[in-house]
Amino acid sequence: MSETAVLAALAPEGGRQSAVGDVADTAVRIMLAAADAFAERGFHATTTRDIASRAGLSPAGVYVHFASKEVLLFELSRRGHERARDLLVAATAAAPTPTEALRAIVGGFSRWHAEHYGLGRIVQFEFRHLSAEHRDAVLGLRKEIDEVVADVLRDGVSTGEFEVADVPATALALLSMAIDVARWYAPDVRYTPEAIEAAYGDLAVRLVRAPSPR
Amino acid sequence: MSETAVLAALAPEGGRQSAVGDVADTAVRIMLAAADAFAERGFHATTTRDIASRAGLSPAGVYVHFASKEVLLFELSRRGHERARDLLVAATAAAPTPTEALRAIVGGFSRWHAEHYGLGRIVQFEFRHLSAEHRDAVLGLRKEIDEVVADVLRDGVSTGEFEVADVPATALALLSMAIDVARWYAPDVRYTPEAIEAAYGDLAVRLVRAPSPR
């Protein structure tokens, strides 16, 4: 996972996103440190001291930039969800047919959960530790992600490429395959993110394709 | 989720498993309390005081029956994994063909993660919070579960019912669909465990079935 890719996902919207000097930005450094810690140990097992020390700061140094540990989780969760949604929207727009759109979506989403499995774990498995207000704020992004997949399934059904009994249930199952990659993936598994993308894109198409005429 | 079903999963092997009186057994009551708390909040966000109070005990009362909070997690994780494995082994043995075995395995595993979504969350998502020794002890059970699915896939490939590019990768994707049910399922979703069983059993077969001859 390249550091710049993570920075692109985490850097504040208004930030100077071109400069490598962004890594020196303290807020970004804290977010990267928190992302590593949350992904490794989970939100509640991570201490603010751990985050501060990974970022090269004193325990108090974090609070100049973030009001609480939970706000830090929220910022990571929100940016991660936005990044994931943007990926799916772009993949759908670029595909010529529903079949290719589905392959691109599920393959790309699976690859993203492998390449960014740390951020992926935070997005998918630390979501429930957000405060009620922040959880609501992120819930809208999660629904957008569900809808991208459901829309592609409906498109494919209408062209006759797909045969799907229950569109929302199938969308959920397809997303489950990709989401779960963040749980089991580690850099030492025998699959590369690219191999996962190809394999899971194929599996997705097999799952919904209408039977060939006999 | 019936209470007796959970008790059957949690009661100590030597326990009087027929009597309803088992609920009164303090160790079982503590395990049920811990299972609820861990599933709701996660292991690290759960306090021993919370477990004790749910079980109707003082904070010290837990330690007569369990040496630590982590040992309690281990007991729940171990029994849950055993239960899940037994389910898969029984489903495979009862099925006449690889196709029906796969339908029974993935459908049954998915249903189990819905009906017992609390225990399912502990098994699948709190696994990493076990101590190194206890994690190793449970890892064997997880491998057994993977192997049941991979064996059925290999059987189906050899009979020609299935066409699978990569058996371990496909087994992983099939398990992912079922495991992720524990993440999103709640009693208020619009799917019943029975509907999930039927839908996911079908999806599993579609994912691996060889194309019909033309």
Add this chain to the structure above:
DNA sequence: GTCTATAAGACGATAGAC
């Protein structure tokens, strides 16, 4: 904006009475 020092309380686990 970063530090040292510390407040204020919660944490896992234990001691010892009954």
Add this chain to the structure above:
DNA sequence: GTCTATCGTCTTATAGAC
């Protein structure tokens, strides 16, 4: 086997110097 009381430690977050 359960209780009350508490130990020693760690926790999030803040105060105030620089």
